[in-house]
Amino acid sequence: MPDVARVLFIDDSAVEIRLVTDLLDRARVQFDGHWVSSGEDALHFLHNHPGFEAAPRPDIIFLDLNMPRIDGNGVLQHIQADDGLKDIPVVILSGSDFAGDVVKARDRGAVHYLVKPLNYEKLCEAVARCRTLRLQSQGDDLLLCLA
Numbered sequence: 001m002p003d004v005a006r007v008l009f010i011d012d013s014a015v016e017i018r019l020v021t022d023l024l025d026r027a028r029v030q031f032d033g034h035w036v037s038s039g040e041d042a043l044h045f046l047h048n049h050p051g052f053e054a055a056p057r058p059d060i061i062f063l064d065l066n067m068p069r070i071d072g073n074g075v076l077q078h079i080q081a082d083d084g085l086k087d088i089p090v091v092i093l094s095g096s097d098f099a100g101d102v103v104k105a106r107d108r109g110a111v112h113y114l115v116k117p118l119n120y121e122k123l124c125e126a127v128a129r130c131r132t133l134r135l136q137s138q139g140d141d142l143l144l145c146l147a
Contacts, residue, residue, distance in 0.1 A: 005133050005144040006032045008058035010042040010075060011093065012067040020062065020093070020118060024144075027120045029135065031144040034058065039070025043078060046085055059146060060130055061090045063110075065101070073108065080109040089130040093118070 011017050017035050024031065034055065036042050042063075045052045061079070065072035072092065079085045089111045094101060097115045105113050112126040127133050127144065134147045 003146045004030055004032050005059040005146060006034065006056045007144065008042070008045065008061045009033065009035045010037075010039070010061060010067075010072070011035075011064035012037050013064070016064065016093070016116065020123075023118060023120060023123065027123075028141040029123075029144055030138070030141055032056070039067050039072065039075045042075050043070065046079070046082075058088055060127075060133055060144075061088055062093050062126075063090050065092060065094045065096070065105070073104070076105065076108045076110060089132065091126045091130075 009017050009020060014037070017037075021033060034045070036045050041052075044050075045055045046058075048055055063072045063075060072094075076090055076092075079088065079090060086109065090109065092105045092110045092113045093116060094105075094113065095116045102113045112129045114122050114126055124135065127135060132147050134145060136143045136145050
């Protein structure tokens, strides 16, 4: 059985996280999911700081842009500036379809930019842009796994 991808969701809205995970569950996509609700917690998770010592290195990050204190752009800048993290694909989740936001996110290293609300096709497109991941059939289920 292939390695199931470790996915980190960073969003301050429990509702948004639930919508994404429900969408993946309905599509029967299996993954190893981890969730944090702030940019600060995301940085602690990524560096295994106290409270996150056992946090695994994610294979992909879904990142909301609009969060208090450290927003998604700040988290993205930090990831891209860290040699140990910058190879992790980051997919932006945003309510904004403003072209300037899309360009800014891509310039900062995001591999894809998804506008909420999400659907299964949008998530598949985002995964397809991540060369290190793939969706693989496993009976009636799909596995989000390492390529």
